[in-house]
Amino acid sequence: xxxxxxxxxxxxxxxxxxxxxxxxxxxxxxxxxxxxxxxxxxxxxxxxxxxxxxxxxxxxxxxxxxxxxxxxxxxxxxxxxxxxxxxxxxxxxxxxxxxxxxxxxxxxxxxxxxxxxxxxxxxxxxxxxxxxxxxxxxxxxxxxxxxxxxxxxxxxxxxxxxxxxxxxxxxxxxxxxxxxxxxxxxxxxxxxxxxxxxxxxxxxxxxxxxxxxxxxxxxxxxxxxxxxxxxxxxxxxxxxxxxxxxxxxxxxxxxxxxxxxxxxxxxxxxxxxxxxxxxxxxxxxxxxxxxxxxxxxxxxxxxxxxxxxxxxxxxxxxxxxxxxxxxxxxxxxxxxxxxxxxxxxxxxxxxxxxxxxxxxxxxxxxxxxxxxxxxxxxxxxxxxxxxxxxxxxxxxxxxxxxxxxxxxxxxxxxxxxxxxxxxxxxxxxxxxxxxxxxxxxxxxxxxxxxxxxxxxxxxxxxxxxxxxxxxxxxxxxxxxxxxxxxxxxxxxxxxxxxxxxxxxxxxxxxxxxxxxxxxxxxxxxxxxxxxxxxxxxxxxxxxxxxxxxxxxxxxxxxxxxxxxxxxxxxxxxxxxxxxxxxxxxxxxxxxxxxxxxxxxxxxxxxxxxxxxxxxxxxxxxxxxxxxxxxxxxxxxxxxxxxxxx
Numbered sequence: 001x002x003x004x005x006x007x008x009x010x011x012x013x014x015x016x017x018x019x020x021x022x023x024x025x026x027x028x029x030x031x032x033x034x035x036x037x038x039x040x041x042x043x044x045x046x047x048x049x050x051x052x053x054x055x056x057x058x059x060x061x062x063x064x065x066x067x068x069x070x071x072x073x074x075x076x077x078x079x080x081x082x083x084x085x086x087x088x089x090x091x092x093x094x095x096x097x098x099x100x101x102x103x104x105x106x107x108x109x110x111x112x113x114x115x116x117x118x119x120x121x122x123x124x125x126x127x128x129x130x131x132x133x134x135x136x137x138x139x140x141x142x143x144x145x146x147x148x149x150x151x152x153x154x155x156x157x158x159x160x161x162x163x164x165x166x167x168x169x170x171x172x173x174x175x176x177x178x179x180x181x182x183x184x185x186x187x188x189x190x191x192x193x194x195x196x197x198x199x200x201x202x203x204x205x206x207x208x209x210x211x212x213x214x215x216x217x218x219x220x221x222x223x224x225x226x227x228x229x230x231x232x233x234x235x236x237x238x239x240x241x242x243x244x245x246x247x248x249x250x251x252x253x254x255x256x257x258x259x260x261x262x263x264x265x266x267x268x269x270x271x272x273x274x275x276x277x278x279x280x281x282x283x284x285x286x287x288x289x290x291x292x293x294x295x296x297x298x299x300x301x302x303x304x305x306x307x308x309x310x311x312x313x314x315x316x317x318x319x320x321x322x323x324x325x326x327x328x329x330x331x332x333x334x335x336x337x338x339x340x341x342x343x344x345x346x347x348x349x350x351x352x353x354x355x356x357x358x359x360x361x362x363x364x365x366x367x368x369x370x371x372x373x374x375x376x377x378x379x380x381x382x383x384x385x386x387x388x389x390x391x392x393x394x395x396x397x398x399x400x401x402x403x404x405x406x407x408x409x410x411x412x413x414x415x416x417x418x419x420x421x422x423x424x425x426x427x428x429x430x431x432x433x434x435x436x437x438x439x440x441x442x443x444x445x446x447x448x449x450x451x452x453x454x455x456x457x458x459x460x461x462x463x464x465x466x467x468x469x470x471x472x473x474x475x476x477x478x479x480x481x482x483x484x485x486x487x488x489x490x491x492x493x494x495x496x497x498x499x500x501x502x503x504x505x506x507x508x509x510x511x512x513x514x515x516x517x518x519x520x521x522x523x524x525x526x527x528x529x530x531x532x533x534x535x536x537x538x539x540x541x542x543x544x545x546x547x548x549x550x551x552x553x554x555x556x557x558x559x560x561x562x563x564x565x566x567x568x569x570x571x572x573x574x575x576x577x578x579x580x581x582x583x584x585x586x587x588x589x590x591x592x593x594x595x596x597x598x599x600x601x602x603x604x605x606x607x608x609x610x611x612x613x614x615x616x617x618x619x620x621x622x623x624x625x626x627x628x629x630x631x632x633x634x635x636x637x638x639x640x641x642x643x644x645x
Contacts, residue, residue, distance in 0.1 A: 027261055094129055095203060139207075160224050227566055346359050366392050366395065366519040394481060406463050533563050573641060623635060
């Protein structure tokens with residue numbers, strides 16, 4: 001686990017225990033954490049087997065436990081771990097829900113775990129989303145009794161929702177609640193759009209084990225991954241016990257283990273402001289983090305901070321390590337000022353010792369990796385334009401087709417245009433005409449939540465390709481510098497994707513080897529580890545590792561940008577590219593080329609603003625933050641952090 005900047009002593013442990021009311025273990029990587037939890041569960045299974053007893057597991061769905069299930073399957077296949085003595089009870093299920101539907105938790109559990117292990121089918125218990133409303137109350141009572149008859153839950157796996165829910169116990173759930181039918185919170189339903197395509201298709205209700213049911217488990221593991229869970233994790237761990245944050249009830253459980261990755265821990269006091277917990281091991285990043293925090297807290301520019309400001313805000317020991325607040329302020333101010341550059345590819349013929357990028361070679365080969373066909377212009381469109389305008393050899397590589405993020409009506413409009421224009425004139429080949437006819441027939445008869453056919457996915461991919469070309473051409477690229485990788489992991493036709501494989505990494509390696517770039521830009525999102533952005537980033541990391549011995553790799557730098565939802569914290573920004581009002585306008589025009597994502601894209605996330613609005617307001621907010629710290633004033637700023645491998 002990476003250092004958090006806090007020294008280890010008994011006083012620190014005492015202070016941390018009083019602050020964090022749940023025991024939290026922070027891992028650098030969610031995969032390592034998942035393996036650890038899976039091994040703990042396997043050990044418990046084997047111990048029960050030695051004693052000739054059964055073990056009862058409470059299981060969760062969603063992205064959080066996928067890594068645990070993957071490791072359990074691996075241990076079953078490679079190490080002979082048997083599940084013959086395991087009884088499982090799942091937390092919840094949508095209501096109503098066909099168990100054969102891909103959105104059902106029955107399908108999820110079989111897809112990720114049950115189909116690949118030797119658990120007896122009769123030992124699997126998942127709430128039934130098909131029973132009539134009149135039967136629900138009695139069914140829920142029987143579900144509770146069945147858990148009790150099995151001896152109670154030995155180990156319960158949990159995630160945490162953005163509302164703080166566990167299972168589907170939404171805010172307002174009472175502490176003594178049992179298994180029951182509940183109404184889903186609006187945020188929970190919006191988060192489920194990724195599985196249901198449209199919010200109106202997401203069920204309004206679910207059957208869930210209650211808080212009391214969960215609290216009876218002998219051991220509870222709460223798994224939390226990603227930056228998007230950081231704020232609610234902090235409330236559950238450090239806040240009061242409250243029905244407003246149902247997961248906070250776990251503070252009263254005798255044996256809880258909260259397992260998180262570094263991104264999810266970002267809002268915990270020991271990570272965000274460790275100087276409020278105890279003595280710190282001050283390093284450059286932490287010094288910058290503290291000074292920026294202080295500047296924003298007391299609403300002064302960095303150069304106006306005084307010794308009293310430091311002393312009155314738990315930062316007196318930081319002053320002790322420096323000659324004075326004056327010297328410290330100048331050091332941090334200059335470091336931030338040096339991160340600002342209008343030359344993202346490096347400024348030729350200048351001293352680059354304090355610049356984020358190298359001056360040579362003056363004209364660099366650059367690859368911009370875009371997980372979806374619009375992330376390039378949304379997240380770094382201004383920098384994209386600058387790199388091209390300043391004469392660098394820029395390539396853009398769209399890692400996935402993005403085909404699931406096209407509305408059916410947009411695909412149908414495309415089909416009808418091709419049929420009317422090409423069909424009547426005999427311009428379509430027999431194969432092309434057949435493709436469009438099959439796709440049109442499917443769309444006109446498509447059922448709600450039905451997965452698209454191969455033909456429809458192909459056409460939706462064409463829609464996104466056309467938009468991506470238009471956006472890249474607007475930024476000044478020739479078609480030969482536009483690459484569509486269509487990474488195989490994405491092409492499932494569903495929002496649930498396959499794990500990355502050798503072919504996914506190989507297409508990245510092949511492109512890098514052909515171009516031999518000096519700069520690579522990639523989406524550095526730290527959200528859901530199973531989300532497309534994170535999976536695409538992991539594939540790039542793996543490609544870098546496999547190519548590390550190539551001679552040209554010694555001169556290849558990887559810069560990470562953030563997606564549409566989050567920006568790098570100021571203290572983590574290593575290159576800040578300012579944008580003028582005109583450059584911001586041109587960036588907006590490039591985003592507008594992605595017409596299928598305008599107004600209301602299929603997967604808007606938790607933010608209802610359009611992508612161009614999110615991007616502009618984020619870039620303006622970054623510029624405002626720099627201005628508030630007393631740095632140069634700009635209309636907007638795009639931010640990057642270098643990954644050193």
